[in-house]
Amino acid sequence: MNRSLEKLRRTSAKISEFLTRDPRVSSVILFGSGAYGVVSNRSDIDLEVVCNPEIPSRADRETLLSQIAPDWEIHAYGFENSPFPTIDTHRNVDGIKVEVHYQTAKWIDAVVTAVVEHGATTMALCSHRPYTVPALIQRGLVLFDRENFAQKWREESREYPPNLKQNILVKGIPSLQNQMISLKALIQKKSAVVDVRNIQRNQRNVLYYALDALTTVLFAINEIYDPAQNHIEETVFPELTTVPDRLIERWKLIQTTEWPDSVAAFIDLANDVLDLTKSHLSKHPDL
Incomplete structure (x- = not known):
């Protein structure tokens, strides 16, 4: 310690x-x-x-x-x-x-x-x-x-409830998809906005909610209660078993890369999470 x-x-x-x-x-x-x-x-x-x-x-x-x-x-x-x-x-x-x-x-x-x-x-x-x-x-x-x-x-609460997973994914998957759309739209509007501080604020907010939507889905398919905490790449990600390749590395890249490259990195990771989720659901048709 x-x-x-x-x-x-x-x-x-x-x-x-x-x-x-x-x-x-x-x-x-x-x-x-x-x-x-x-x-x-x-x-x-x-x-x-x-x-x-x-x-x-x-x-x-x-x-x-x-x-x-x-x-x-x-x-x-x-x-x-x-x-x-x-x-x-x-x-x-x-x-x-x-x-x-x-x-x-x-x-x-x-x-x-x-x-x-x-x-x-x-x-x-x-x-x-x-x-x-x-x-x-x-x-x-x-x-x-x-x-x-x-x-x-x-x-x-030791066993993760199956109906909780179902309820989260029903809303979480469309939410993640919508966040991806919002990010792409914000990139397209960038050149039309004059207020640099407003641009940066919007970028941070949209990316924050997009990352939140991604982890909501990721935690659900791994049957992990959302911890709502910082440093999840150090404390929670290592526990997950159903993850995209190089999850921690890619997560840190999104956090440290400048806009709009961070968006491209996020979209790439989000697509992999959605593919994993689709595969997971195909193996669990009861969800």
Whole structure:
């Protein structure tokens, strides 16, 4: 274990120890780069705090966190209908930026059940990709599990649901094809646009969504819950068995090549992924 990773995990464990003094904190899961082992001196700490039956109040959280360090930003932000409705942040705990995310056990249990039993790709509780929740639980580093919720959810979601694969591919394949069309159209319009910054912004946005569409399909045919994380070429791609030739090399090329060569590289890779998907579906006619 490198020194940056060791320090990050040590600080994570310290924060967890203080948080779990509140009996409503049932589990603490380290996710992101600290859990996956791909860290640098700039890596942050991301903790998912599972609460039962409720998330502690702002005052209670601040009381606990202030024992670790002063000047926490309590409820800095949050995202409704997501695993992260409430987030407390600190710019510097042991030299590391920290984000503490809170969600209830009841919410996570309902989302995991919907994904595992019904192949949910959207739902009222979690409108965007509820299947990233099992990924967080499967790939996270469990620091504390008072009521064994994390263990329970890991066991329940261990097998990738066939209906989830089907539901993702039904939408994911057309989405990838549409992204390829959008990229080609943007190249054709390039010469007509005068605002260079606007061109570059559009290029980054379209390519980002195109790569996202590609990995959505790729993860589904490999029966991998979408981890919604950075550094996937280091942490997830090596696990995949159904992949185009030189996947990691070509992925990095897209990330580092200037426009429009990056688009050509993406289109080439996307076509290979679609061919793989077609072959995969032909072998699994039940999907």
